[in-house]
Amino acid sequence: MNKVFEFKGAGKTIVTIDGNFIRVKRKGALNFFNHGLDGEKTIDVNNLTGVQMKAAGFTSGYIQFIFPGSKESKGGVFAATQDENTVMFVKKEQHMAEEIKKYIENFLANKSNPQVAATTSGADEIIKYKELMDQGIITEEEFQAKKKQLLGI
Incomplete structure (x- = not known):
């Protein structure tokens, strides 16, 4: 102010x-x-x-x-x-x-009362990308690439 x-x-x-x-x-x-x-x-x-x-x-x-x-x-x-x-x-x-x-x-x-940032785990991210693949928004290859990235493989 x-x-x-x-x-x-x-x-x-x-x-x-x-x-x-x-x-x-x-x-x-x-x-x-x-x-x-x-x-x-x-x-x-x-x-x-x-x-x-x-x-x-x-x-x-x-x-x-x-x-x-x-x-x-x-x-x-x-x-x-x-x-x-x-x-x-x-x-x-x-x-x-x-x-x-x-x-x-x-x-x-x-x-x-500081705001706490929401955190998501790698597993949550994988589930999100799996749902995107199941809906046809991303391909199987894109899902697998993102999954490997999130798992650090």
Whole structure:
């Protein structure tokens, strides 16, 4: 996925998903107060172990990126505002945070369940070619040549 999300309601933060990287760039006075001049942060999605999201309601919501060595915010919204791995948002921006969360969860699910390539044995291949010969699609000579190739004769 390559997409840019602009969160403006709880301090201007631009989150860019660029393939396997999430880039977080903060702007504005509120972010300067909470984060200082920490520049753009790049997170490799391969290093993430999870994502946490608190929906916006009476207070701002937040999405937090979790990886080994990071400290998961347990102090609520106030602690989240100062966490460098957290992006704050207001209710009308929540759909963007949900899209980011879904992307990360899908990425992590696919990473932990790698696709296993189907393997066929030489015997399976011989049976397949025998059926092709029986159906008249290949000749007896072609079948015998393929059988010898598969058996290494």
